[in-house]
Amino acid sequence: MPHTPETNSAPEASHYSHPAIVLHWLVAVAMVANVALILSVEHIPEDWIRPAIDTHKSLGITVLGLALLRLLWRIGHRPPPLPSAYPRWETVSAHAVHGLLYVVIFWMPLSGWLHDSAWSEAATHPMQLFGTIGWPRIGLIENLPPSTKEPLHDLFGALHRWGGYVLYGLVFLHIAGALKHQFFDREAVLRRMWFSRR
Ligand code: HEM
Numbered sequence: 001m002p003h004t005p006e007t008n009s010a011p012e013a014s015h016y017s018h019p020a021i022v023l024h025w026l027v028a029v030a031m032v033a034n035v036a037l038i039l040s041v042e043h044i045p046e047d048w049i050r051p052a053i054d055t056h057k058s059l060g061i062t063v064l065g066l067a068l069l070r071l072l073w074r075i076g077h078r079p080p081p082l083p084s085a086y087p088r089w090e091t092v093s094a095h096a097v098h099g100l101l102y103v104v105i106f107w108m109p110l111s112g113w114l115h116d117s118a119w120s121e122a123a124t125h126p127m128q129l130f131g132t133i134g135w136p137r138i139g140l141i142e143n144l145p146p147s148t149k150e151p152l153h154d155l156f157g158a159l160h161r162w163g164g165y166v167l168y169g170l171v172f173l174h175i176a177g178a179l180k181h182q183f184f185d186r187e188a189v190l191r192r193m194w195f196s197r198r
Pocket of ligand 1: 030031034035038039041053056057058059060061063108109110111112113115116160161164
């Protein structure tokens with residue numbers, strides 16, 4: 001089937017591979033859902049708080065697995081180059097935001113896991129992924145004496161929270177950039193990250 005450009009600019013026929021697209025959207029949806037879930041904790045009935053936090057942990061660990069798959073796929077498969085029409089500052093900023101998003105995609109689950117492993121009640125509240133399979137705490141942290149664990153719990157909690165703020169900023173820049181190219185510059189960039197018949 002001929003490739004029909006949807007905009008008035010030169011067609012950029014390059015697309016991400018299907019596994020990269022699936023992993024991109026799975027990670028995106030899971031992270032947004034996980035943030036929404038944890039922010040909802042202040043507004044839900046008392047009885048739901050513990051299950052909500054447990055689900056947050058399970059979804060976060062799932063993101064860690066997906067992020068690992070994504071990174072491995074990315075190492076073996078170069079993404080399509082950014083459209084050649086981009087000025088240099090936009091190419092550099094897009095690469096910087098993508099690189100930082102990779103860091104945050106790993107940082108959020110890892111800092112959450114570290115924070116949870118330093119929790120004083122970790123031993124009496126074993127972690128189970130979605131209430132089924134047991135998931136370990138990080139032994140190196142969990143086995144520290146309480147006097148060392150307590151400040152670490154606060155530190156990792158703060159790093160997790162600040163990671164969230166960085167995530168919000170990066171997601172904003174990422175979406176704003178994509179929308180600018182799609183609708184303002186009229187380059188069909190969104191379909192690079194969607195399925196196409198090739
Ligand atoms: C997709 C990955 C994750 C994202 C985007 C994420 C995001 C967040 C955010 C935004 C908060 C609220 C921070 C605040 O403002 O106070 C939070 C809290 C928290 N997260 Fe995560 N998180 C992720 C993964 C994890 C994982 C894997 C764990 C543990 C295994 C975890 C454990 C926690 C805990 C215990 C809290 C504090 C909950 C509370 O007591 O209110 N998170 N997370």
